[in-house]
Amino acid sequence: MKAPWLFAVAATLAAQPRFEKDILPIFTANCFACHGGRSMVGLDLRTGSSALRGSDQGPVIVKGDASGSLLYQKISQRLMPPPAFNLKLTDPEIETVKRWIDAGSPSDEAESAARRWKEQAARFDKEALPILKARCFQCHAGDKPMAGLDLRTLESLLRGSANGPVIEEGVADKSILVRRITNKSMPPPGAGSPVTEDELRALRRWIDTTSFPVLTTRKERTSFTKAEAPDYAEKDRLWWAFQKPVKKPVPAVHARQRVRTPIDAFALSALETKGLSLSPDASPQTWIRRAYLDLTGLPPSPKELEEYLADKGPGANQRVIDKLLDSPHYAERWGRSWLDVAGYSDAAGFDNCFPVVEVYEGMWRYRDYVINAFRQDKPFDRFLVEQLAGDELYDWRNAKTYTPEMRDALIATGYLRSIYDRTDADIVNLVNERYDVLFDLMEKVSTGLLGITVNCARCHSHKFDPIAQRDYYRLQAVFLPAFNPMNWKQPKNRWLPDVAKQEEEEIKAHNAEIDRQIADLRKQVDRIRKPYEDKLLEAKLGNIPEPIRAETRTALKTAADSRNEVQKFLASKFEKQLKVAPEELDKAMTTDHRSFTHKLDEQIQTFTAYKRTFGKIQALWDVGPPPVSRLLQRGAVESPGPKVTPGVPGVLSSSNGDLQRPAETPEGSTGLRLAFAKWLTSRDNPLTARVFVNRVWQQHFGRGIVETLENFGRMGATPSNQGLLDWLAVDFMEHGWSVKRLHKLIMTSSVYLQSSAYREDAANIDPENKLLWRRDLMRLDAESVRDSILAASGKLDRTVGGSPIILKVRPDGLQELVADEQHPNPNFRRSLYILSRRNYPHQFLQVFDFPTIQINCVRRSRSATPLQSLALMNDEFVLEEARYLADRVRSASDPIEQAYLLTLARRPDREERNLATEHIRKQTAIYLLANATPDTARTKAMASFCQMLLSSNEFLYID
């Protein structure tokens, strides 16, 4: 068939296209889902003039120059409409648009627009105006209406208020006008009579069924309204958390003998004003278990316990702390807590289907990067800079080979990639969903790193903190060049090889050469095997009924994707039955042929082994030219407002929020994230160090000095001891942001050392122990519960790092860890190496509050639920480890004591020994009664005793 569009083109060539007659039908059918009334990214294609005005990024049509027009480029390259819509413009349609633009984009707008206006204005006058007039005109009419909202005409209503549109076309419920009336905030109480139910119904119906003409008078707004950028007074800066922390002199206290570190002086000073003091030091047994679990998430072994108790010299505690900080297990535990802040997940996108998980290949390299950073005590400021802007530190794009630092810096940007991005599927890869990624990122960065909430400012300036809506979008602009909604990369394509470009090409060339040789070998093999195979197949085909035999043969010889319906059916029915197995082939071949093909097969294997591979880095880097950044009115992508320059909240900056871009940035980078990271980690930043120090404190003590780790603003908690927090923060910065030093400082303090014993006198004054008159009992976190059980049973596999252990869902709905080459004993690895799923974490861990990740986890809860009891009573994992533990202590001279040492890091007292003996005796009797052999009965009773120790509150809590 000849291309019919050729005729169509010929027929229309003569006439010059006009917008209303020729272009509008094309746009209506193909573009209006986004660029009609919704005017996505500001582009409204409903009239010639609105099309010419362009999007919030700028014009999309250059009159007279189709090939220079973005609109034409997008449709001719089939980038628009987005593939997901499955709307294909025909070639003649594209050609028509081209000719229209080339002809100068003519339109008969005046006429048609006027007609539509008239229709809609008449409906407005009839259905809405009388109500608005009666109820709203008192404030919203005239030359200076309240909030800039003038309701007198359809046009002025559509123009909206100073804060943006008040009506969403066709959706009354989403229209601010309706919402304000419904929630009775309009008309304001006392100002006129309220809107009646019937009137509200009429307004709703009008909005729900109307479609508005395009506002021809819309103008680019360049200045911000007062609501978008309020003038914050100097007093707003005076909030404690927005002031730079300063080291106040260490206070003098009465209980001088308890002061081991300045921490103690600050804590005592606060306690003494209430007539309180610290509790006595905890016993050495208590302290060492506390220190081990706290730093490594694992209990001390009996040997380590003995060594420590035998070390009577000064500085014994210090030596233990140093040893633990040197251990990779410290880095695992504290790295994992940072992964909470980062919102780390191995799972791609939605992670929406319980039985099936898709994994971001190589995401785990970021997890290992974090562990290594803690292990090496990477200065925390550097750690942040790499995670926010590692790709802007080095010119990796032009590097011949990656240095280890360069590769690490790229991997570090996994922090930014640990984000819920569902745009892999085309149906959810539209501008709205892309911005959702940015909105989430803003929340993650602000709550996790800055300790403030900025999310309210997405739609309106923050009600409590001096964060303007403009500030929000200035901050967002920092990330736009990388998460670029106009040049979006789907997450499945947002990765880099872990070798430099040049090496990647060398590897590819190297592999291509090997592939060529393998292909040759394969050809030889096939040549020999083919005749045998054909013969065997023919023999098998003999069993197929004659009428369909020929057809079946053809079906099998046709490639799977080019089979027709019948062939597909035949293949699916008979392929298995007719398949010639390798063993059959071997049997049929002559000895020579057989040994020769085997030799070739071996050669192929050898060659394959020479192929080189590279891994993936899930990274973030700037993509495409930086887009224009704008404030989004009411947080809606459909309502772009004035342009913004990249920056940070003004109240946190001495330079009005402007960022100092680095003098040099690698090619292709804006350097904006680097500038932001430098600001974040500058000594002048009032929040960063405080927020992190507070987080570390919270992990050591169970409660932050500021309880709301994620919010230091006015809606957050006030610090229980600001002097202490500030001293720690400044000291942390002064000593090179060293995290290990911070741990040591905290753990050698009397505050940390004290006992958890309850004191009635103190509890009467400070019942919640805010002032730290004792140590709080703390439940182990999820990973520590599981890992400590493994440590006690002796099965813990202490391998550090590597790809995650795959978590499979069984038909009964329970998960199991999958053994493979890299993980021969998956059940015994530490919990942080289990595949981290966004929505379906490992079930045992989840019962103990391992979080699901929407954005990130700023604080773990520590619940006490019956589900935890059931898990400890009946979970297969616990039962199995209890058996291993029983096995382990069986041969000890004193099994009961050994079990106590392994689980609780202490010896049992006489009462406990009696209870244990009694329990084992009773259980043995029960099993004997159930016809177990004496040996089995004893084994099971021992396992039961071990399981109860693992389930006990003492095991579950750090004293």
Add this chain to the structure above:
Amino acid sequence: MLRQGLPRLSRRSLLEMTGLGFGRLALEGILQAQTPRIPQDLKPRQPHFPPAAKAIIQLVHNGGPSQMDLFDPKPMLAKMAGKPHPDGVEIHQPNNANVLLPSPFQFQHYGQSGMEMAEILPEIGKMADELCLIRSMYTEHNNHPEGLNMLHTCKIFPGRPVLGAWVSYALGSVNQNLPGYVVLRDPEGYPVSGKQLWSNGYLPALYQGVEFSSSGVPVFNLSPADPLPPGAQKTSLDYLQQLNRKHQREHPGEFELEARIQNYELAARMQLAATDVLDLSKETEATRKLYGLDNPQTASFGMRCLMARKLVEAGVRFVQIFPGVGQPWDTHSKLKTDLPNICAKTDLPSAGLIRDLKSRGLLDSTIVMWAGEFGRLPTTQNSDGRDHNRNAFSLFMAGGGFRRGFTYGETDDFGYKATVNRVSVPNLQATILRLLGIDHRKLTFPHAGRDETPTDATVTGAEVVKDLIAGGATA
């Protein structure tokens, strides 16, 4: 004896234990900028208002039940069959044609109220006078996971607590031996989005839906995989409690330890209670028939419906039931055969549940919700099916204070878009919560620096739809 010598309780502990003053707590959280006190138990709690309903059974008919083939007759579709939709419809997936497809099913009037429904729901039809049918639902997204998130959490993205978790958090459980929120899925597998549909989100894990299986072991970890000999568990628990009591004596003032000791007792009681409540052997032949247990086609879903009734009877607040694996109502093609199939599996048990609740006097205090996540298009996909449609869908509520024999809202001539008395998902949730005695704006949980609510009314504009409530505004 236990409490002897217990120190003065901190405010937090007191509130956590007693669960008192709950409504006030969240408010105090806002006013005082303190870490809020969150109840961590399932003790029954007072709602904000006198409740019409004490429990809710949510039949989640996921996949997108076709409104114009089940609940919303559209004669215009037949009149314009094969013609294009005049304004075009929003489509996001392949193989759609803008061609109007009439319903292959007849509609008829049911009950005194004359409610119109399709012939393929004859048993539900018989219960028409108990139903509150909403034809003007709409939602935000055309994709299943987003639609399901919306239906359960009022937002399209994952991570928020579902309605059941909020209810469990707000009201606790009447029966201390059973969870407050139970999920009954098809034993063959999970619905799309799986456990996310009963996720506690950022609420404490205690409030998530607990899966009870309708075959095999009813609850995960309820008992060990290998049964223990008689007396073994009790002996172990006695020993464990001795250890825990001793530990507790050494740590007076630690309230959590006491809670944990009690949890073991609760867990042990739960083993008995759950086994007991799920034992269907004592049900009469008539009851079994009512739920279609005598018919292989209806038996599976019927079993879950019957279990739901038993659970509600036993004091469970929230039961969520799924009809099948994947998304049974997702009729992209073969509408004419596939839709009657899934109807045949679910129609009789759903109606049986409502009838049974009514005859036991439980329907007045139990909401039954029959809902999918969105509707379908009036136009064809794959020539004999329909694609997703977020602009209109139908669902029904029964009992628990909803109006009876009542049809609410309208769609346009083709059933494409809800036009009259439109009901958003957050509005429906606000209404359900209201009937359970909960003010959807006042039930708060602090999360990431913000006080979250079930409907997030400040963003979604959620409000109670008084028209749906029996007795109207004053209810």
